[in-house]
Structure formats: structure tokens, C-alpha cells
Amino acid sequence: MAKGLTTREQDYSRWYTDVIAAARLADYAPVKGCMVIMPNGYAIWEKMQGALDTLFKDTGHENAYFPLFIPESFMKREAEHVEGFAPECAVVTHGGGKELEESLYVRPTSETIIWSMYKNWIQSYRDLPILINQWANVVRWEMRTRLFLRTTEFLWQEGHTAHATSEEAVQETLQMIEVYRQFAEEFMAMPVIVGLKSDKEKFAGAIQTYCIEAMMQDCKALQAGTSHFLGQNFAKAFDVTYQTEAGQREHVWATSWGVSTRLVGALIMTHSDDRGLVLPPKLAPLQAVVVPIWRGDDERAAILERVDQFTADWKGHFSFKIDDRDNYRPGWKFNEWEQRGVPVRIEIGPKDLESNQAVMVRRDTGEKQFIAQSELRDTIVQTLQTIQVDLFNRAVERRENNSHYLESYEEFKQMLDDQGGFFYVHWCGSRDCEDRLQAETKATIRAIPMNNPKEKGQCLLCGGNSEERVVIAKAY
RNA sequence: CGGGGCAUAGCGCAGUCCGGCAGCGCAUCUGCUUUGGGAGCAGAGGGUCGCAGGUUCAAAUCCUGCUGCCCCGACCA
Numbered sequence: 208m209a210k211g212l213t214t215r216e217q218d219y220s221r222w223y224t225d226v227i228a229a230a231r232l233a234d235y236a237p238v239k240g241c242m243v244i245m246p247n248g249y250a251i252w253e254k255m256q257g258a259l260d261t262l263f264k265d266t267g268h269e270n271a272y273f274p275l276f277i278p279e280s281f282m283k284r285e286a287e288h289v290e291g292f293a294p295e296c297a298v299v300t301h302g303g304g305k306e307l308e309e310s311l312y313v314r315p316t317s318e319t320i321i322w323s324m325y326k327n328w329i330q331s332y333r334d335l336p337i338l339i340n341q342w343a344n345v346v347r348w349e350m351r352t353r354l355f356l357r358t359t360e361f362l363w364q365e366g367h368t369a370h371a372t373s374e375e376a377v378q379e380t381l382q383m384i385e386v387y388r389q390f391a392e393e394f395m396a397m398p399v400i401v402g403l404k405s406d407k408e409k410f411a412g413a414i415q416t417y418c419i420e421a422m423m424q425d426c427k428a429l430q431a432g433t434s435h436f437l438g439q440n441f442a443k444a445f446d447v448t449y450q451t452e453a454g455q456r457e458h459v460w461a462t463s464w465g466v467s468t469r470l471v472g473a474l475i476m477t478h479s480d481d482r483g484l485v486l487p488p489k490l491a492p493l494q495a496v497v498v499p500i501w502r503g504d505d506e507r508a509a510i511l512e513r514v515d516q517f518t519a520d521w522k523g524h525f526s527f528k529i530d531d532r533d534n535y536r537p538g539w540k541f542n543e544w545e546q547r548g549v550p551v552r553i554e555i556g557p558k559d560l561e562s563n564q565a566v567m568v569r570r571d572t573g574e575k576q577f578i579a580q581s582e583l584r585d586t587i588v589q590t591l592q593t594i595q596v597d598l599f600n601r602a603v604e605r606r607e608n609n610s611h612y613l614e615s616y617e618e619f620k621q622m623l624d625d626q627g628g629f630f631y632v633h634w635c636g637s638r639d640c641e642d643r644l645q646a647e648t649k650a651t652i653r654a655i656p657m658n659n660p661k662e663k664g665q666c667l668l669c670g671g672n673s674e675e676r677v678v679i680a681k682a683y
Numbered sequence: 684c685g686g687g688g689c690a691u692a693g694c695g696c697a698g699u700c701c702g703g704c705a706g707c708g709c710a711u712c713u714g715c716u717u718u719g720g721g722a723g724c725a726g727a728g729g730g731u732c733g734c735a736g737g738u739u740c741a742a743a744u745c746c747u748g749c750u751g752c753c754c755c756g757a758c759c760a
Binding site: 211235237239291294295316345347349350351356357361363410429430431432433465466467468469470498500501502503506533535536537538539540541542543545554555556557558559566683 | 752754757
């Protein structure tokens with residue numbers, strides 16, 4: 208393991224992989240494009256799952272599980288959908304030593320197999336809505352992969368809901384993007400822009416795609432979650448109808464929404480620094496670590512006894528660990544826990560035994576404070592809350608400092624190259640201008656923000672009329 | 684798919700040009716001294732040199748074929 212990490216300044220993308228290696232979050236698997244999520248990384252995902260699952264249940268959703276394999280014919284039912292996903296699908300052609308009569312797609316997403324089932328489950332308006340989520344793995348055969356951000360197989364959750372009316376489905380779509388916003392900001396301490404995707408960027412098979420979009424420390428955008436209003440596209444493709452109260456047959460309205468282990472990558476790139484991982488307390492698997500310092504066995508026993516005393520009432524308030532390993536020295540331990548992103552470290556040595564205090568160190572700021580041992584528990588609780596808020600505020604500040612309102616295409620191109628960031632610019636809404644933007648600058652329209660103030664202007668590219676600004680950035 | 688690079692101990696590499704005992708650093712193990720920001724000394728273990736052929740008295744090294752991975756570009760959560 209490297210002694211010092213590559214700094215963000217030196218090479219941002221090497222820094223990112225160094226942070227992951229140093230914190231032992233993940234490792235490259237022997238299969239191209241695939242990763243192993245190691246215990247430290249998986250623990251973060253489990254914290255995310257726990258929080259999200261509660262938010263889903265609180266909004267009336269239930270978990271279920273659908274098959275990994277999807278018959279080829281299902282994938283081909285919805286034209287736009289198959290066109291969007293076919294190039295990146297893995298297909299199973301053999302099973303049990305024989306060629307299959309019908310090839311099976313490894314799910315890139317589950318709309319088709321789920322709607323093939325919803326057809327059987329829905330007859331009348333009384334069967335609606337169906338509000339189902341599944342936690343699953345999916346496979347998308349990517350060319351270029353990066354740990355957590357883009358791998359061939361990844362873990363995610365996908366919600367799939369069925370509704371009697373368009374209004375209700377739209378409402379669900381909006382509700383879930385709001386759930387994602389809340390999760391990103393309250394748990395990940397990661398500010399996001401909530402917005403609508405352009406037609407070019409939306410999900411294959413959706414009418415509208417809403418997204419949460421975050422800014423990483425290199426000023427690039429990262430799509431952190433999406434919620435789709437699917438209209439009746441899948442209901443029509445799978446012939447899913449219901450009988451209305453008035454006795455007529457109507458096609459069912461649909462939504463789907465998901466976030467993935469990509470969020471772990473987003474979390475890393477939002478808060479971490481040149482010393483390693485920085486985790487927001489609400490998602491840190493380990494929130495505090497106590498590093499006792501001693502010389503010789505007598506002192507060791509005395510210190511550990513004291514540590515046991517003042518940690519006796521910590522359980523239930525926050526997660527913590529006492530690092531009493533004898534084979535590493537304190538300085539080594541400090542570095543290790545910093546690389547792992549533990550929010551609070553407590554140091555206690557011989558000098559502190561007499562004075563009944565300890566040193567508390569914040570991971571996010573490096574700030575050290577002497578705290579009375581009797582005050583430790585409450586101070587740590589407080590500090591964890593403070594860190595959570597401070598991380599969010601710093602991320603908001605960084606985003607604001609790197610957001611620009613521009614009118615001139617030349618100025619935009621210059622700034623995009625020089626410093627990057629989010630650019631609020633006018634866009635006429637045409638696909639031509641959007642394509643040209645990407646071809647010429649590699650930046651894309653990330654979102655048309657929700658509750659966007661109306662403002663007349665001229666399209667950055669063609670000068671045509673525009674009613675509002677959109678957010679443009681280079682993206683992961 | 685296009686371009687570039689790499690494959691030798693758990694990790695990072697040297698050795699390859701010019702064939703001749705399989706090396707270095709970190710990590711690991713043992714012992715002693717250490718312990719408030721990545722400890723020091725002494726010793727030890729660990730290898731189908733990516734795979735398959737070929738040339739040669741002799742191949743990590745030369746030749747042929749194959750495979751895998753990484754990086755950079757077009758597509759994507």
C-alpha cells in the first residue's frame with residue numbers, strides 16, 4: 208500500500224483509485240470490468256441501503272425479487288428500450304451443456320420482466336397501485352470502467368410502480384426523485400441539483416427522466432440517481448390493462464427509479480481529501496475509534512482499563528472501536544483510520560490518565576481538542592452532528608464557487624477548459640444544438656432544474672429563443 | 684472498436700537490448716529494543732518469470748502464436 212496517496216492536484220483519477228485502495232473499499236476482480244466490493248466498501252453500501260430502504264417503506268413501497276435472466280423476446284418488446292440497451296447487454300446462449308431455444312439476457316434493468324408479471328397481477332383499478340422495489344445486481348457491458356462509478360456488474364435498487372392514472376404516476380416519479388434528493392443531502396451530505404433530463408439524455412423507454420446531479424471535487428458532474436415517468440410504453444408493450452371504475456379497459460401507467468453503488472463513488476469524490484477517505488457520520492460504518500497509547504505492559508493495562516471505563520456507556524449512541532492492537536504503533540494507526548475515513552478519533556495516553564482527559568481529532572478538519580473523559584460521549588455525539596452539517600455546507604460552497612452563469616459560447620468554452628464546473632446557460636431546446644455542444648466541447652446538458660426561474664435569453668449555440676437556463680457540465 | 688502500454692514473490696518494480704545461479708523495495712514471519720503522527724536492528728520464509736510452441740549445450744531474456752489486464756478516445760447509472 209502506498210505510503211502517501213497521489214494528491215488530487217497531481218492526478219485526480221489516480222487519487223480516486225488510491226483512496227479506494229488505501230481504505231480497502233474495493234479490489235479489481237479477475238474478470239474484465241468487474242470489481243470486488245470489499246468489507247469496508249460493502250459496509251458503506253449497507254448503510255446506504257438501510258437508509259434508502261426505510262425511506263422507500265415510509266412511502267409505501269415493498270421489496271420483491273425478480274429473475275436475473277430475461278427472455279430475449281421480452282427485451283425486444285419495447286422498441287426504444289431495446290435500442291437503448293441491446294448494445295450493452297450480456298446474453299446467455301447455453302445452459303446445461305445445450306444451446307438454449309431462446310437466449311436469455313442478463314438484466315441491464317428489469318422493466319420488461321417485471322411488466323410481463325404485472326400483466327398477470329393487474330386486472331382492475333382495485334389492483335393498483337403496485338409499489339415494488341427490488342435490490343439487485345445488473346449487468347451492462349461497458350467499454351471503459353472505473354471502480355464504483357462504472358463497472359460491468361453493479362448493485363442497485365430499482366423501483367417499479369404501476370398506476371391507474373398518468374397524474375398519479377407523475378406524482379410517484381416526482382416523489383421518488385425527492386426521496387433521492389433527501390437521501391443525498393441528509394445522509395451523503397452531498398448537495399444535488401434536481402432536474403429533468405433532455406430527450407437525448409433520458410432513459411430508453413421513458414417519457415420523462417428526472418435526475419439528481421452532483422458536482423465532484425474535480426468540478427465534473429455525476430448523475431447520482433434517476434426517476435422515470437414511463438407513461439404507458441411498457442403497459443402497451445406487454446399489454447397490461449385494467450378495468451376502470453366505469454368498466455372501461457385502460458393501459459396502466461408506470462414509473463421506475465434507481466440508485467446504484469455508484470453512490471459510493473460519489474461519496475468518495477465529494478468529501479475525501481489527500482489523506483484518504485472522508486465519510487459523513489451518517490453513512491460511516493465506524494463513527495469513532497479510540498487509539499490508546501502506552502509504553503510497556505503495565506501502562507497498557509492501566510490505559511485499557513480506563514478506556515473500558517469511559518466507553519462503558521457509549522453503546523447505542525454511536526458506533527466505535529477500541530484499537531488495542533499491539534503490533535502497530537499509534538502513528539501508524541492514526542494514518543490507517545484517517546485513510547479509512549472514520550469521522551472521529553480519540554487518542555488517550557499516559558499523560559491523559561492523570562489529567563482525566565483525552566484528545567479528540569476530527570477527520571474532516573484535522574482539528575484536535577482536549578476533552579474531559581466524562582464529557583467524551585456527549586462531545587462525540589455533538590461532533591458527529593457538526594461534521595455531518597459541515598461536510599454538506601462545504602460541498603454546497605464548493606459547488607456555488609464553481610457554478611457560472613454565461614451568455615457567450617466562446618467564454619463558456621474557455622472556462623470549461625480552464626476550470627470546469629456547472630454552467631447555467633440558455634438553450635433553445637433543439638437536439639441539433641445539444642449534439643453540437645457535445646461534439647465540440649464534450650460537455651452535456653446535465654439537467655433542466657426543477658422550479659427553474661423563467662428568464663428570456665438566447666441559446667448559447669444558435670442564438671435562438673430560450674425561456675430558461677439549463678445546467679451544462681462535463682460528466683462522469 | 685481505434686491508438687498506446689504492461690504481464691517476473693501478496694503489492695510495486697529491476698533484470699530482457701547483449702541468453703549463463705531469480706533479484707530489489709514494501710508487506711509477511713521470528714527475536715530484541717520501541718510506542719503522543721506511517722519505528723530500529725538482526726534473522727527467516729515466499730517464484731509454473733501470463734499461456735503454448737520453437738531455436739539453443741543453456742531461455743525471464745531470442746522467434747512464432749495466443750490470452751489477460753491497464754491507460755487514452757467514441758457509448759453509458
